[in-house]
Amino acid sequence: MLTQTTTRVLEPGDLDAALAVLDREPVANAFVAARVRVAGLDPWRLGGEMWGWYEDGILTSLCYAGANLVPICATTRAVRAFADRARRAGRRCSSIVGPAGPTAELWRLLEPHWGPARDVRARQPLMVTDRMPEDVAPDPKVRRIRKDEMETILPACVAMFTEEVGVSPLAGDGGLLYQARVAELVATGRSFAHVDDEGKVVFKAEIGAATPQACQIQGVWVAPEYRGRGHAAPGMAAVLRYALRDVAPVVSLYVNDFNAPARATYRRVGFRETGTFMSVLF
Missing domain, CATH: 3.40.630.30 (Gcn5-related N-acetyltransferase (GNAT))
Structure with a gap:
């Protein structure tokens, strides 16, 4: 068991723990959770690595590193660890995307090494519904x-x-x-x-x-x-x-x-x- 703060690449045996983290915020994490549920954590099937951040042996944060770099339930300390790993690996993604707070901090740490970006969209509202509208009829076509x-x-x-x-x-x-x-x-x-x-x-x-x-x-x-x-x-x-x-x-x-x-x-x-x-x- 990991007994200190650390980050590592997750393996197939870590699937249940990773899904538990993803399920903490099922709407915000839907993009990555959908991939993991289909492909598991094998990098070849997943299309990238899943990095995990542990505190006192417990997996608390994730970062998907594939075509996109996506921080997931990432604490401040986890973001710093993920940024260090990403900086050492070099940029392989076409975008960084995720909840604004962790993503902004991740980009702040990576910009000196990966910048400049082609575009930064700092505020993209996440919108949700669980019901049909009452006053808009669906287009039958x-x-x-x-x-x-x-x-x-x-x-x-x-x-x-x-x-x-x-x-x-x-x-x-x-x-x-x-x-x-x-x-x-x-x-x-x-x-x-x-x-x-x-x-x-x-x-x-x-x-x-x-x-x-x-x-x-x-x-x-x-x-x-x-x-x-x-x-x-x-x-x-x-x-x-x-x-x-x-x-x-x-x-x-x-x-x-x-x-x-x-x-x-x-x-x-x-x-x-x-x-x-x-x-x-x-």
Whole structure:
């Protein structure tokens, strides 16, 4: 047993202890918890390492180190330890993302070694709901995307990602990993869209991370020529109905604080702000 404060890479045998930490904040930790529940703690299957911080032999904090660097239930001392390990390993992630407090401290410690970032989004409200809105009817044309509709949904996904993140997801590996992720969401029935009679995507969103406790809506997008016509709120209500009925009892998302129209839409369909995330993009 570890009897002092220390950090180490977790192994498959640490799964129960890691899940206990993740379950302390099931909404905020949904992204990482979903991966761990599917892949366990084997780095190859998980797509990265899980670092653990121990105090008096008890696992108290985690940090997922893969394509994203994500502090989880991280105390101040744990953040310092994770930053030291990340600094020594060198930057391998495309972003740092997580609850604003620990993420900001992690970035403060890493910026002298990893900076500058391409973009820092210091305040991204975490929004949550567990019920359908009373005054917004779901768009009846929003439905699950079929496996044979990849050529329909993929351009909309690429457009959303590029607009949101500022770079194309098709760069680097030609988009193979991104296309595989879109295909996975379609195959598991978690990709939704309103497709018009000409085969063009009007509105789309996905249910990304999902655990028995909570799931997360992502990739919300309305085609530019359809914006301002009232598609967003009914579209969100439709995806929310699928999420609550088929996936989890609590639905969350996080949004940039400067995106006033999106925040207003989410409030209209019943989401309330319960916390704040932060993202550092490289």
